[in-house]
Amino acid sequence: AQSVTQLDSHVSVSEGTPVLLRCNYSSSYSPSLFWYVQHPNKGLQLLLKYTSAATLVKGINGFEAEFKKSETSFHLTKPSAHMSDAAEYFCVVRTTDYKLSFGAGTTVTVRA
Amino acid sequence: EADIYQTPRYLVIGTGKKITLECSQTMGHDKMYWYQQDPGMELHLIHYSYGVNSTEKGDLSSESTVSRIRTEHFPLTLESARPSHTSQYLCASSAGTGGRYEQFFGPGTRLTVL
Numbered sequence: 001a002q003s004v005t006q007l008d009s010h011v012s013v014s015e016g017t018p019v020l021l022r023c024n025y026s027s028s029y030s031p032s033l034f035w036y037v038q039h040p041n042k043g044l045q046l047l048l049k050y051t052s053a054a055t056l057v058k059g060i061n062g063f064e065a066e067f068k069k070s071e072t073s074f075h076l077t078k079p080s081a082h083m084s085d086a087a088e089y090f091c092v093v094r095t096t097d098y099k100l101s102f103g104a105g106t107t108v109t110v111r112a
Numbered sequence: 113e114a115d116i117y118q119t120p121r122y123l124v125i126g127t128g129k130k131i132t133l134e135c136s137q138t139m140g141h142d143k144m145y146w147y148q149q150d151p152g153m154e155l156h157l158i159h160y161s162y163g164v165n166s167t168e169k170g171d172l173s174s175e176s177t178v179s180r181i182r183t184e185h186f187p188l189t190l191e192s193a194r195p196s197h198t199s200q201y202l203c204a205s206s207a208g209t210g211g212r213y214e215q216f217f218g219p220g221t222r223l224t225v226l
Contacts (some may be wrong), residue, residue, distance in 0.1 A: 099160065
């Protein structure tokens, strides 16, 4: 079965410093992977997606993620955190043609 | 503008009431989904639909029911609300096949059953 594990439930960074959110996946075939962000009282917004093209994926708001098959990882990074990046982040893997499996989420707080 | 809408955004209701959570999308997507999300937790799929007149149970058992009479509309109904139904309900839709196409989410309905 396909699944994801987010290794950190909470990440706290200072504004202007790098952000790293870690995600490992389990899949019996080449996976489709996504990162979504959820701001308080808002719906989920897609940050980026990996679908077997380039292993380094660039997303919105300066985020990017690297697919590493050998490590079964899909970590999300941003070089410089902004206050507006404070939110909940979900790593997601496609399980079948139409269904997604969500990680438990990582809460990001940004200190001024 | 193509989008996905959910109403109401917030609902506080007493035990035993029948409620319907509305979800509509204007993107022409054939696939639609309902997720349940408790505070600070991951999303769990409770219902999905491949198209008109198609509905399936998701991974998490739910006492709710859904219908898909029109492509753009995917309402969720609770016949008799209970405090255990208190949660956030998120609707989503997607197009295409192979799962490559991402799901687009509505803003959610936060339900509280007293």
